[in-house]
Amino acid sequence: MKLISFDLKADFAFFRKPETNGTINLSYNIIHRPAVLGVLGAILGLDGYQEKGKLPQYFDVLKDIRIGVEPLNHEKGNYSKTNIKYSNTIGYANKGANFLTEELTLVAPEYRIYLLLDEQIKMHVTLAEHLVKGMATYIPYLGKNEFTAWWEPETYTEYSFLPYEKATRSIQLQTVFQKHSTLKSNIEGPGIDLLNFGNEPQPFIYFERLPLDFNLDLMQYAIGEFVFSNYYIKNPDGMQNLYLLKELNTYVQLF
Secondary structure, three states, X not given: OEEEEEEEEEOEEOEEOOOOOOOEEOEEOOOOHHHHHHHHHHHHOOOXXXXXXXXXXXXXXXXXXXXXXXXXXXXXXXXXXXXXXXXXXXXXXXXXXXXXXXXXXXXXXXXXXXXXXXXXXXXXXXXXXXHHHOOOOOOOXXXXXXXXXXXXXXXXXXXXXXXXXXXXXXXXXXXXXXXXXXXXXXXXXXXXXXXXXXXXXXXXXXXXXXXXXXXXXXXXXXXXXXEEEOOEEEOHHHOOOEEEEOOOOEEEEOO
């Protein structure tokens, strides 16, 4: 197995929240797992959505890859946003009248994407080769095809790593992580160590509900609770899929 990362960025991004269906449409702030799979599929040249009710080829091929996300150049987990207005003049969509809509769009988002790749799987090997060369078969984008995404080949990094075993102290997580309990009242289980934020001048905790996968029965996103913070995590034994980056002496969670 190989644990690698690369830094993905764009001038703009819009990861539409499906529950918003009015004149103002909202975006997820942090890129989610299904969107990352789409980017990887574009890099490899795998097909996207072809027909209603059928999952795209890239999901079938890449669904078992474990992914971690670390926001970069953010403001306490947040990215700046701007309203972009669109006018839809297609007749069948608006019955002859102009339909105006707004999208709250992310400005200059950047994410470090961690991947756990199986070197016995040819597609995983090809993906690593493409990332090293900065090469993509299709142009990747962040949420909308006009928001082209890219990465610099020099950001590709391979890590020496160890699966989590047992910690005798609080640990630091580089990535967003899944929240399975109420952190405020959780004492024995995993939780934010509010007395330990290392040397960070501005400690923060950011919460967001993000798509984790696809619900195959309903053909819609399966949502999970996620946290991103520069506080240390206490009692991490109950957390799954943690990996120690030996060079950095910090952990990532891959889901």
